[in-house]
Structure formats: C-alpha cells, structure tokens
Amino acid sequence: MNFSAILLAAGKGTRYKGKKQDALFHGVPLWKYTYNTICKVINKNRIVVVGKDIAGGNSRTGSVFNGLKAIPSDTDRVIILEAARPMVTDTQLLQLLNDNHPSISFVRPLVNTVIFRNGNYINRNDLFELLTPQAFDYKLLFKAYSSGLFTDMTDDTIIMSKFFNIKPFFIETGNNLYKVTYPGDLDIIESIYKQLNERKGVES
Numbered sequence: 001m002n003f004s005a006i007l008l009a010a011g012k013g014t015r016y017k018g019k020k021q022d023a024l025f026h027g028v029p030l031w032k033y034t035y036n037t038i039c040k041v042i043n044k045n046r047i048v049v050v051g052k053d054i055a056g057g058n059s060r061t062g063s064v065f066n067g068l069k070a071i072p073s074d075t076d077r078v079i080i081l082e083a084a085r086p087m088v089t090d091t092q093l094l095q096l097l098n099d100n101h102p103s104i105s106f107v108r109p110l111v112n113t114v115i116f117r118n119g120n121y122i123n124r125n126d127l128f129e130l131l132t133p134q135a136f137d138y139k140l141l142f143k144a145y146s147s148g149l150f151t152d153m154t155d156d157t158i159i160m161s162k163f164f165n166i167k168p169f170f171i172e173t174g175n176n177l178y179k180v181t182y183p184g185d186l187d188i189i190e191s192i193y194k195q196l197n198e199r200k201g202v203e204s
Contacts, residue, residue, distance in 0.1 A: 003097050004046040004075040004138065005038045006067030009083035010056025012093055018181050021051065021083035024187065030180065038081065039089040041097065043149035046072055051083075059152040061159075065145045068138075075138040080156055081130045087176040087192045095136035101169035103160040105134040106177055128170060131177045140164060146186065 009021040009031040017024075023029040031049065050056050053078070056063040056165055064080060069099055071078060081088065084141055107128035115123040134156055141156065144163035144197045154157055157168040176192050 001076040002046070002072065002074050003042050003077050004071040005042050005048070005079045005080070005081065006064060006071060007034055007038065007047065007049045007081045008051070008056075008060065008063055008067070009049050010051025010063050011060075011084070015181050016183060019131060023180070023186065025186060026088065026193075030086045033086035034081050034083055034088055037088055037090055038079075039096075041077075041093045046075070061150055061153045064156060068142050068145055071138075073112060077135055078138040078141065079133050079135045082179070084180045085132060085177050086180070087189060087196060088133060089176065089177070089196070092173065092177075093133065094131060099135065099169065099171075101136070102137035102140055102164075103126065103157050103166050103168040104136075105155075105157050105168045106131040106172060106173040107170045108173065108175070108177075128172075130157065130168075131173065131179075134168070136160060140166070 011021060012019070022029050025033065026144060032043050047069050048054060049069045050063045054066055054070050068078070078098060079093060092106065107130055110124040110127050110129055112123050114124050114127065116122065136156065141160065144150070147163060149163065150159050158170070160166045176196060178188055178192060180186065180189060
C-alpha cells in the first residue's frame, strides 16, 4: 500500500496568542517534532506540511483539503496529523497505517464531568475524546471532501460518518497525544517529553 501524510501546521493559534506550531520547544519548532516522527515511517516525498509546503485554507477543513490535493494521487491510506500534538510516536503512526479500517482514530476516555449548556448532564462513561492523528482510506476521504458539503469541520471522522455512514474504529491511547492549545500547555508537553525519553532509556 502507498502511505501518505498531511501535517496541519497552518493554524492562527488564537487561544495560544501566537502560531503555536512555530513555538520553540527545546530549540525546535513544535511542528518539526511531528514531522521528524512521520519521516520514520513515511517517505518524505509523500508528506505534505500544510502551512509550510503549501498554503493553509480558511478553516481546518480547507487546510486538510489542500493537503489531500497535494499528496500523491496513488495514495491508498492517508494519515492526518496536527503540529499541536508533537509527542506522537512512530509506534502510534504504524498502528494507524497498518490497520485496514477506512476511518480510524485514537481516543481517550473523558476524565471530567460533561454538561450541556442548558444544564443537562451527560454520562462521561458513554463518551470518548477524539484525538489526532487519524488515518483514512484516501480515495473515500477525497471523494467526501470533493463533494463540497463540508467547509468547517473540527474532525475528519465526522466527514466519513456523515458522507458514507462509516463510523470510526477507535484505539485507546496514552496521554502523549495531548494538544497544545494555551501557552501553559508547553509545561505539560515537557512532562510528557521527559516520560518518553526516560522510557527510551529503559528500553535501550
């Protein structure tokens, strides 16, 4: 199979109050951490960094579509990643790429109580938090995007579900896919970074 990857690094970083993808972490831009990990499992000429290699769109959806149009057309399976989750591992990427489900996502159980704005509560045990990276059948996802029905979606499994009624396959994972959203989140990423490096030291 031909694997390709789209790395989203074109966000405005409104809540971060700056372009978080370019924030330096140990002297390296956040997006580079994700990019370097992708390069361990996918050839560089099949990776597109939206916001660096090509322009981003007016929304996340627009950026993903730009990426889908830019990767090689012979792609069988595409993985979509965010620069704001820099601690993804090559093992996790291989989990997604080597799976045959047409729509697959990492998830985490919710830890906080969830409530609707009207005051109604939700049982958090019935819910997952969807995380990236995610992987898809490229031709199906491209067809859904090309329909023009989707312009501002927060997640790509939603598009597969709405257009094809294909529900995502879930893989529960650890806390290393934490997303940098606010400036203080870099402290959390630092903790995860240390954990991953300590684990590598033990394994070696």
